[in-house]
Amino acid sequence: MKRTTVWSRPSTRVAVVTLAIFFLGALFAPVVAPYNPTAQPDIVALKDLPPSVAHPFGTDPYSRDVLSRVVYGARLSMGIGFLATLISVTLGVAYGAMSGLAGGFVDAVMMRVLDAFMAIPRLLLLIALLAAWHSLPITTLILFLGFTGWFSLSRIVRGQVLALKESEFVMAARAIGANRGRIVVTHLLPNLYSVIVVAATLGFAHVIVLEAGLSYLGIGVPQPLASWGNIIQDGAENVSGLWWLSLFPGLALLAAVIALNTLGERIRETFQSTR
Amino acid sequence: MSDNGALLSVKNLRKEFPIRKGLLSRQVGAVKAVNDVSFDIARGETLGVVGESGCGKTTAGRSILRLIEPTAGEILFEGKDVRALDTSGLRAVRRDMQIIFQDPVSSLNPRMTVGAIIREGLTIHKLAEGSAADARVSQLLDEVGLRPEHRTRYPHEFSGGQRQRIGIARALSVEPKFIVCDEPVSALDVSVQAQVINLLQDLQREHNLTYMFIAHDLSVVQHIADRVAVMYLGRIVELAPAEALYREPLMPYTQALLSAVPVANPAVKKQRIILQGDVPSPAKLPPGCVFHPRCHHPAKDVACTKIIPPLEAKAEGHFVACIKQPPTQVSWEQQQQAGGTKPPERYLPTAALR
Amino acid sequence: MTEPLLSIQDLRTYFHTSAGVARSVDGVSFDVGAGEMLGIVGESGCGKSVTALSILRLIQPPGRIEPGSHIIFEGKDLATVSEEDIRGVRGNRISMIFQEPMSALNPVFNVGDQVAEVARIHEGLSKKAAFARAVETLALTGIPAPAERAKEYPHQLSGGMRQRVLIAMALMMKPALIIADEPTTALDVTIQAQILDLLRDLQSRFNTSVLMITHDLGVIAETTSRVIVMYAGEVVEESPVEGLFAAAHHPYTEGLMHAMPQIGHERDRLNVIPGTVPAPTDWPHGCRFRDRCPYSWELCGRDHPPLYQIGVGHVSRCHLAIEPERRNHPHPPLVVQQGVAVA
Structure with missing residues (x-):
C-alpha cells in the first residue's frame, strides 16, 4: 500500500529547506555574515546605503550592514523562539497530561487554574514586568514568552489524554497487565507526538512573531543587539526612504513563519493519514 | 445457580x-x-x-x-x-x-x-x-x-x-x-x-x-x-440455555427482541411485536420492572410498576425476571397488595417464535 | 413493461487516486420502477454506497462519474445535467436517508428548522409555513408530540427518533424516489423493526419508490420486492426477492447466505467465503469472484462473465449458467489452495 509521507509533498520540502537555511545561517552566523553586525565603520559615508554588491541588503543609519544584522538577528529571533517554545511545550504537555491522567476533581481544579491563567492577557503581564525592568534581559524575555505560551497546548493535550485514556487500545493494554508507566510511555505519549509536534511548530512561529512585535515596540531585544523585530523597527521611521531596512528582515520573518506553519500542517496531515 | x-x-x-x-x-x-x-x-x-x-x-x-x-x-x-x-x-x-x-x-x-x-x-x-x-x-x-x-x-x-x-x-x-x-x-x-x-x-x-x-x-x-x-437497562431479564431461550422466550422483552430480528426468507411474512417508544434513560430508571413502560404482556398491571421482579427459575435452568409469567415467588396476594389486578398468566405469542 | 422511474445504464464511478484508479462502480445498470422497493x-x-451517491452526483473528487454513464430519471440524464438542475432534484424528486443519523443532522439547529429547510430551498416557503409543514411531516413518521420535538436539537433525541427526523426530511417534498443507504444499520434491532415498518408503510401510502441499500439479507428479505447483489463494483445477480432466496445462482450470493447465522438453523460451523474482496484499483481479470469461488474453472480466469438470464427477471454474472453441472463438484477455492491467509 502506498503511504503518504511528509516528504511526498513539495511544499514540505520547500519548508524544510527554508528552515534548514535559517537554522544553519543562525548557527554559523559569524561565518555567514560578511561584517560585524554591530560595527559602525563610517557613520557618515556608509550610512543609509541602498543594496549593493558590498552590502546586498544595504546599510542602516549607523552604517551597520543589514545582511549581517539579519543573519545575527536570525540567531536571536529563532533562538529565543526555540527556547521559549521548548519551555512552553514542556510545561503544556506536563500540565495537560497530568490533568488528563488525574481526571476527576484534580483535573477540574487544574483546569480552573488554567482558566485563570488564560484570563490574564500577556500584555498585562508584560507591563508588570516592564515596571521591574526597563528593557527586558533576553533570558527574562525567553522565560516570559515560554511561561505564557503553554496554556492552549495543555488544554489540547489534556483533551487528547482524556480521550486516549478511554480508548480501547489503552483498555486492552491494561487488560493485558500493563502498568501506569508503561501505558503512558508506550500508549499515550506516542499518540500525542502529532499534537505536540504540530503545536510546537505552530507555537514556534507564533513566538517569533511575538518577539518581533515586542522588539519592534522597543521592549524586546535591546539595541545594539540585532533581532528581526528591532531591525524592522530601525527602518520603520523611514520606510519610503530606507525600504531595505524593514523589507529584508520582514521577508526573513515571513519566510520562517510560513515555513513553520506549512511544516506543522503537513505533519498533522501525515499523522492523520496513518490513523 | x-x-x-x-x-x-x-x-x-x-x-x-x-x-x-x-x-x-x-x-x-x-x-x-x-x-x-x-x-x-x-x-x-x-x-x-x-x-x-x-x-x-x-x-x-x-x-x-x-x-x-x-x-x-x-x-x-x-x-x-x-x-x-x-x-x-x-x-x-x-x-x-x-x-x-x-x-x-x-x-x-x-x-x-x-x-x-x-x-x-x-x-x-x-x-x-x-x-x-x-x-x-x-x-x-x-x-x-x-x-x-x-x-x-x-x-x-x-x-x-x-x-x-x-x-x-x-x-x-x-x-x-x-x-x-x-x-x-x-x-x-x-x-x-x-x-x-x-x-x-x-x-x-x-x-x-x-x-x-x-x-x-x-x-x-x-x-x-x-x-x-x-x-x-442494566439487569439480566432472562437467562437460559440458548436452545430454550430461542424455543421458548418468556420475558416479554426477549420476545420482542426475537420477533424484531429480520428473517432472511421472504416467504415468511412474520408477525412482529413492535415495542412502543424508546429505551428509557438509565439515569432515570422506571420503578418496579424496568421494562414495564414498554411491556406487552397482557397481564401487565400496577404491580409491575411497584415490584422489582426477581430473576427466578420458570423451568430447569431457565431464569426470567417477570412476575407475570408463572411460576413466580411473588405470590398473587403480594401482587394484589401492590395494586395488581391481573393474575399471572403464561404468555408466549407466536410472533416470538421461529 | 412501463417506463421505469430511474434507469441506470453502464454507471462507472472511478476514484483517481495516487495509488491508481479505483473502479468502485464499474459498469452498473439497473432500473427502479415507480412505487417499487428495490434492494441493493x-x-x-x-x-x-458509491452507486447511491452517484445517482445524486454527490461524488467528491478524486471521484468522478465517467463519461458514458447514464442516470436517466424523469427524462433527464442526471449524469450530465447542470449543477443547478441536479440541485433541483436533490432532496426534492430524489431524497436520501443516511446510515448515521447523528452526523447527517446539524447539531446547532433544531430538527424542525432542518426539516423545514428542505421546503424553503425547493419551494421558497416562508419560515413559518415551512416549519408548519415540517411538523406535519414529522407527525407522519410517527414522532410523538411533533410540535414540541421539532423545537429540540439532534442531541436531545434518541437514535431512532433522529432517523425518523431524517426520514421526515426525505419525505418533505414527496419525492418520487428515496434512497435509503443502510438506514437501520446504526440502530438497535427493536428500533430497526420500527423504522423498517415505517418505511414500508410510507412507501405503500405515497407510492414512493425506495432504493434500499444494505448489507443485511434479512432487511432485504423483509422489505424489498427485487434485489440486486453487488460484488467488486459490479452487479453479480439481480432477481425478484423470492427467487433469490429460494435459489441464489451466483456463488457469491450463495456464500453470503450461508455465512449468515440464522435463528432456528443449528449449524456447528458457519460457511465462510475465504479470502477478501480484491482492491478496487486492481480487479482481477475474468470473473472477479473467481479466487474465492468453489466452482471456478479456467473459463472464469479467461472471460469476464456477462449477466446470464437465469429465470424471469433473474440474471447472474456467473459462467455456471452455461455449465450448471459444475455446481455439483465444488473444490477448495484458489485462495485456500495457494495458502493465502484468509482475512
Whole structure:
C-alpha cells in the first residue's frame, strides 16, 4: 500500500529547506555574515546605503550592514523562539497530561487554574514586568514568552489524554497487565507526538512573531543587539526612504513563519493519514 | 445457580457512573449501568450476553475484568475474589482473563507494529524474550490466520477482519482461560464475520477457553453460545440455555427482541411485536420492572410498576425476571397488595417464535 | 413493461487516486420502477454506497462519474445535467436517508428548522409555513408530540427518533424516489423493526419508490420486492426477492447466505467465503469472484462473465449458467489452495 509521507509533498520540502537555511545561517552566523553586525565603520559615508554588491541588503543609519544584522538577528529571533517554545511545550504537555491522567476533581481544579491563567492577557503581564525592568534581559524575555505560551497546548493535550485514556487500545493494554508507566510511555505519549509536534511548530512561529512585535515596540531585544523585530523597527521611521531596512528582515520573518506553519500542517496531515 | 464447577461467578454486580455537573464536577446523580447482575460461567462454556445499546452488557464485561471499577458486588474467578486483588494480584489474574473489543480500529494502538502489539503481553508477564518471543508472535499470527511477515506492519494497513484477528492474537498471547468477547464481529461484514466466529470457536476447542460473548445480534449469539443472558437497562431479564431461550422466550422483552430480528426468507411474512417508544434513560430508571413502560404482556398491571421482579427459575435452568409469567415467588396476594389486578398468566405469542 | 422511474445504464464511478484508479462502480445498470422497493445488497467496498451517491452526483473528487454513464430519471440524464438542475432534484424528486443519523443532522439547529429547510430551498416557503409543514411531516413518521420535538436539537433525541427526523426530511417534498443507504444499520434491532415498518408503510401510502441499500439479507428479505447483489463494483445477480432466496445462482450470493447465522438453523460451523474482496484499483481479470469461488474453472480466469438470464427477471454474472453441472463438484477455492491467509 502506498503511504503518504511528509516528504511526498513539495511544499514540505520547500519548508524544510527554508528552515534548514535559517537554522544553519543562525548557527554559523559569524561565518555567514560578511561584517560585524554591530560595527559602525563610517557613520557618515556608509550610512543609509541602498543594496549593493558590498552590502546586498544595504546599510542602516549607523552604517551597520543589514545582511549581517539579519543573519545575527536570525540567531536571536529563532533562538529565543526555540527556547521559549521548548519551555512552553514542556510545561503544556506536563500540565495537560497530568490533568488528563488525574481526571476527576484534580483535573477540574487544574483546569480552573488554567482558566485563570488564560484570563490574564500577556500584555498585562508584560507591563508588570516592564515596571521591574526597563528593557527586558533576553533570558527574562525567553522565560516570559515560554511561561505564557503553554496554556492552549495543555488544554489540547489534556483533551487528547482524556480521550486516549478511554480508548480501547489503552483498555486492552491494561487488560493485558500493563502498568501506569508503561501505558503512558508506550500508549499515550506516542499518540500525542502529532499534537505536540504540530503545536510546537505552530507555537514556534507564533513566538517569533511575538518577539518581533515586542522588539519592534522597543521592549524586546535591546539595541545594539540585532533581532528581526528591532531591525524592522530601525527602518520603520523611514520606510519610503530606507525600504531595505524593514523589507529584508520582514521577508526573513515571513519566510520562517510560513515555513513553520506549512511544516506543522503537513505533519498533522501525515499523522492523520496513518490513523 | 451454584458455584460448583464455575470458572467465573458474578454476584450482585453493580456499576454506577456518576453524573457530574458544575464548576468542580460535583456529583448530581448516577447512571445505573449494571444493576444487580448475577451469573456463573462454567469452564469451557460460552455465555452469550445480548441486549441493545445502553443495556449495560459492555460495562458488565469490563467490570468483571476490572477495566472499569465495579461499584459493588462479588466477582469470583477460580474462587479468587477479583475485587479484593491489589495491583500486582490483578496484573497476575489478567493473564487468565482477557478481552477482545468490538472496534477493530480503536482497539489497536496506531503507533505500534502488529508485532509489538502482540508481544506486549509476553514482555509484561515475562513469558518469552528475544527470539523466543519472535517465534511466539509468529506462531500466534499463524494461529489466527495471519502471516508472520505481518508483524512489522501497522494496524492501519489491515482490513477490519484482519485487525480483529490481531486483537484475538493479542488476547491469546498470555494463554488466558477466560475471554470476554465484546461484540467482536459487530463491525464486520457478513462473510468476514463468519470467518472470525469460526476462528473463535476453533480456538475455544483447541485451548479449552471459556467465553463471555457479548453481542447485540441474536443470531450470532444463538450460533456461538451455550447459554444466553438477555440484558435490559442494566439487569439480566432472562437467562437460559440458548436452545430454550430461542424455543421458548418468556420475558416479554426477549420476545420482542426475537420477533424484531429480520428473517432472511421472504416467504415468511412474520408477525412482529413492535415495542412502543424508546429505551428509557438509565439515569432515570422506571420503578418496579424496568421494562414495564414498554411491556406487552397482557397481564401487565400496577404491580409491575411497584415490584422489582426477581430473576427466578420458570423451568430447569431457565431464569426470567417477570412476575407475570408463572411460576413466580411473588405470590398473587403480594401482587394484589401492590395494586395488581391481573393474575399471572403464561404468555408466549407466536410472533416470538421461529 | 412501463417506463421505469430511474434507469441506470453502464454507471462507472472511478476514484483517481495516487495509488491508481479505483473502479468502485464499474459498469452498473439497473432500473427502479415507480412505487417499487428495490434492494441493493453487498459488503463493504462492493460499490453500493458509491452507486447511491452517484445517482445524486454527490461524488467528491478524486471521484468522478465517467463519461458514458447514464442516470436517466424523469427524462433527464442526471449524469450530465447542470449543477443547478441536479440541485433541483436533490432532496426534492430524489431524497436520501443516511446510515448515521447523528452526523447527517446539524447539531446547532433544531430538527424542525432542518426539516423545514428542505421546503424553503425547493419551494421558497416562508419560515413559518415551512416549519408548519415540517411538523406535519414529522407527525407522519410517527414522532410523538411533533410540535414540541421539532423545537429540540439532534442531541436531545434518541437514535431512532433522529432517523425518523431524517426520514421526515426525505419525505418533505414527496419525492418520487428515496434512497435509503443502510438506514437501520446504526440502530438497535427493536428500533430497526420500527423504522423498517415505517418505511414500508410510507412507501405503500405515497407510492414512493425506495432504493434500499444494505448489507443485511434479512432487511432485504423483509422489505424489498427485487434485489440486486453487488460484488467488486459490479452487479453479480439481480432477481425478484423470492427467487433469490429460494435459489441464489451466483456463488457469491450463495456464500453470503450461508455465512449468515440464522435463528432456528443449528449449524456447528458457519460457511465462510475465504479470502477478501480484491482492491478496487486492481480487479482481477475474468470473473472477479473467481479466487474465492468453489466452482471456478479456467473459463472464469479467461472471460469476464456477462449477466446470464437465469429465470424471469433473474440474471447472474456467473459462467455456471452455461455449465450448471459444475455446481455439483465444488473444490477448495484458489485462495485456500495457494495458502493465502484468509482475512
